[in-house]
Amino acid sequence: MTQALSSIAQERGISYFLISFTDLFGVQRSKLVPAQSIDTMSANGAGFAGFAAWLDMTPADPDILAIPDSNSLFQLPWQPDVAWMPADLYGVDGNPIAQTPRLVLKKVLAQAEEQGYQVCTGVECEYFLLNADGSDLSDGRDRQSKPCYDQQALMRRYDVIREICDGMLTLGWGPYQNDHEDANGQFEMNWTFDTALVTADRQAFFKYMVKSIAEKHGLRATFMPKPFQHLTGNGCHMHLSVWDRDRATNLFLEAEGELGLSSMAYHFIGGVLKSGTALCAFTNPTINSYRRINAPVTTSGATWSPNTLSYSGNNRTHTIRIPEAGRFELRLADGSANPYLLPAAVIAAGLDGLEHKQDPGPRRDNNAYTDPLPAGTVEALPNSLFEALARLENNPILPERMGQDFVASYLKLQRQAWNDFSRQITSWELETTLDC
Structure with missing residues (x-):
């Protein structure tokens, strides 16, 4: 059974998580999530407006959800109360966003x-x-x-x-x-x-x-x-x-x-x-x-x-x-x-x-x-x-x-x-x- 991120946070002294994705131009986009909310965000995803990043989307498009990969968690060595996790992008309908670089590699x-x-x-x-x-x-x-x-x-x-x-x-x-x-x-x-x-x-x-x-x-x-x-x-x-x-x-x-x-x-x-x-x-x-x-x-x-x-x-x-x-x-x-x-x-x-x-x-x-x-x-x-x-x-x-x-x-x-x-x-x- 996968350990809850909130439990990992308590064990390691993590106060915040950066849920991060890399857009098509290599720019890293993140949301800073307090540890007390991380389990919900991990399950449901952090919401982003896709048009705000280089993803070939419009302001009329629905939000995208960044689902973090808890198997790839990096606790910042220079700021150990923060952890960074790469995320995959999905639509609110559950379908993967085709222009997500990490999903293209997968x-x-x-x-x-x-x-x-x-x-x-x-x-x-x-x-x-x-x-x-x-x-x-x-x-x-x-x-x-x-x-x-x-x-x-x-x-x-x-x-x-x-x-x-x-x-x-x-x-x-x-x-x-x-x-x-x-x-x-x-x-x-x-x-x-x-x-x-x-x-x-x-x-x-x-x-x-x-x-x-x-x-x-x-x-x-x-x-x-x-x-x-x-x-x-x-x-x-x-x-x-x-x-x-x-x-x-x-x-x-x-x-x-x-x-x-x-x-x-x-x-x-x-x-x-x-x-x-x-x-x-x-x-x-x-x-x-x-x-x-x-x-x-x-x-x-x-x-x-x-x-x-x-x-x-x-x-x-x-x-x-x-x-x-x-x-x-x-x-x-x-x-x-x-x-x-x-x-x-x-x-x-x-x-x-x-x-x-x-x-x-x-x-x-x-x-x-x-x-x-x-x-x-x-x-x-x-x-x-x-x-x-x-x-x-x-x-x-x-x-x-x-x-x-x-x-x-x-x-x-x-x-x-x-x-x-x-x-x-x-x-x-x-x-x-x-x-x-």
Whole structure:
């Protein structure tokens, strides 16, 4: 029998619960519920006006109900009298809201489970620490052209990094390393992989935790893909493997296979590459995302982001890297990727690859930055969100597996964002064309 949340609250000293959902643009929406009311809210859901979030709804639509998942409860390490729970959205009629990112992921994972698969993922979340108003980096001494792994810059932010890592330790995530990344003021923190839904919930909470602890220290954290033109952008590299139903056997692992991967793993990779340009609508979902991929060289000497749909061994210049036996790393996604839609889209593409035994083509071992392949050898990545959305619209695979209604809503809202961006008159335009 599941323990009542009010009882858990009493045992752990929890006074309030954040019932939270993530909308289509990755914005977290919440209601703060006192512990004495949490059992009712847990059973019946917290009411929201759907139009108030990015869900493709109107003011005339009925309320939506956020049903929290009590199996994914995170007591805030920096404020332990509050607990956070991700929620799934339903209509007052009891039907699921198709445009709920967490439900889209569950839908795709159910397809994997029907075939006897359990998908595991891990993410590497990069972020910048800025000053309080977000106008510049928080550390004026962090100026090296190659600052990656810089010990001094890392330890100058020890208080922030330690508090975040201590939080993950308290939550039992198994964090195992923290480092200063390739850009000045940029950091990455890694924790142990798990099933895709568990990782997605943790990623959503991680972004909230990092921002909150940074604010506590008088700083601002951002996962924006490319906040500085001359610096490496924020990636969100995802590692993926497929296991059997009981998670006893890694089906991607084959000792005699090329680079330790099974034929099944290569079919999955083939599916990801086949839908790769359409995937960009989810892996790189903002206007700013396309400042990071296909970008010119940064001050460090490399962008560390891909520019072609290709896979390789332990080579970080391609979209997919195979760092060791039994898994692959997708290097395409950035920090703005929705924690639920990112794995949902990649898994949907991979499952199609499994179903059709998709051939990924030959492995590419060139340095894609300095030794590009001849034109037409591999497919290029989209140059803009507009192009990625067009590729998604013409892709039959992702809508079928993620949901036609969901994809239609996603395309509609993203095109509205693109049109809003396109109406802006930038300072660059004024500077270069005002005297025409």
